[in-house]
Amino acid sequence: MKILVTGGLGFIGSHTVVQLQNSGYQVVIIDNLSNASLEVLEGIVSITGQPPIFEKLDLKSKVAVQTFFKTHQDIQGVIHFAASKAVGESVVNPLMYYENNVNTLVYVLQELTKLKVSNFIFSSSCTVYGQADSMPISETAPIKEAQSPYGNTKQIGEEIIKDTCQVYPNLQSIALRYFNPIGAHKSAKIGELPIGVPQNLIPYITQTAIGKRDQLSVFGNDYPTKDGTCVRDYIHVVDTAKAHVVALQRLLNNENQSNFEVFNIGTGQGSTVLEVIKTFEKVSNIKLNYNIVDRRPGDVVTAYADTSKANKILGWQAEYDLEDAILSAWNWQKTLKKD
Ligand code: UD1
Numbered sequence: 001m002k003i004l005v006t007g008g009l010g011f012i013g014s015h016t017v018v019q020l021q022n023s024g025y026q027v028v029i030i031d032n033l034s035n036a037s038l039e040v041l042e043g044i045v046s047i048t049g050q051p052p053i054f055e056k057l058d059l060k061s062k063v064a065v066q067t068f069f070k071t072h073q074d075i076q077g078v079i080h081f082a083a084s085k086a087v088g089e090s091v092v093n094p095l096m097y098y099e100n101n102v103n104t105l106v107y108v109l110q111e112l113t114k115l116k117v118s119n120f121i122f123s124s125s126c127t128v129y130g131q132a133d134s135m136p137i138s139e140t141a142p143i144k145e146a147q148s149p150y151g152n153t154k155q156i157g158e159e160i161i162k163d164t165c166q167v168y169p170n171l172q173s174i175a176l177r178y179f180n181p182i183g184a185h186k187s188a189k190i191g192e193l194p195i196g197v198p199q200n201l202i203p204y205i206t207q208t209a210i211g212k213r214d215q216l217s218v219f220g221n222d223y224p225t226k227d228g229t230c231v232r233d234y235i236h237v238v239d240t241a242k243a244h245v246v247a248l249q250r251l252l253n254n255e256n257q258s259n260f261e262v263f264n265i266g267t268g269q270g271s272t273v274l275e276v277i278k279t280f281e282k283v284s285n286i287k288l289n290y291n292i293v294d295r296r297p298g299d300v301v302t303a304y305a306d307t308s309k310a311n312k313i314l315g316w317q318a319e320y321d322l323e324d325a326i327l328s329a330w331n332w333q334k335t336l337k338k339d
Pocket of ligand 1: 085086087125126127148151179180199200201202204216217218219220229230231232273296298299300
């Protein structure tokens, strides 16, 4: 069975391709290589032994998307990762984010609505909840005003899919709201490859430890949390990837209860930034150079998931813990060149 993975050479996309291939699916990857490299394809092949079909294609071209679907009429499901994801960059360049994340989604959906049946998994984010009023955050928590154009593209994306599903009952879709995916495949052949200075905590930590960055800045220690630093739900990227496979299977088996469903993908455990640093120091045996600086604008205080819906309905739960995830990120970092 043929599954399309857009953005399949990115961080979560590449790990999902591996899980799909391991589950027996034939994978077609589309990627425009704007934030990924062809070496990722080699990493995938060296893990699974199977070359996925790869097409370098930019989903911003409506004509290219139409042509792609005309020539691949046997695609049974689409997992849509292709998008930009840097919060700060989205504030500086909002139109780029609306074009990359919203236009492309519309073009893909336009083609899917022409098919008899289509199964669609959307990469969403816990960012849609903003600072939730209570913890853990369940899928019924209100959607708060987006803090950034990036966050807005995830909210709008979900709404576009929901509205489209109302008129096209043949479109079956699931949005997965990830908390903070981190880590790498245990083989250390694929992992996170931030371009330039990392914006996210884990790659910043591992790059500091390897000597590529001088010092980690911890953004604020005066939050109302147990040690004053922000709390997040860090989920292993392999667990995140597996959630896509079970969500897809739910759609392929017609087990979904409506044609637009949402699930939180997290561990259910919240960790502070200082706890993450301590865990890194423990698994790597390296003392990390960090200092406390001002809060980062736009950060929520605390976000961790109520995962009971995914546990019960998808039969999915995180298998790895924070130590596993951080150790895998560190093993991956050690395989990369310093500069
Ligand atoms: C953000 C987005 C999330 C998106 C993710 C990936 C929001 C609210 N969250 O997650 O939707 O999927 O990026 O791009 O928009 N930190 C430091 N020092 C650093 C880096 C981070 O102290 O150098 C702290 C942050 O203040 C935060 C925590 O580490 O408390 C995690 O930050 P980060 O990895 O950037 O992820 P989020 O901001 O939670």
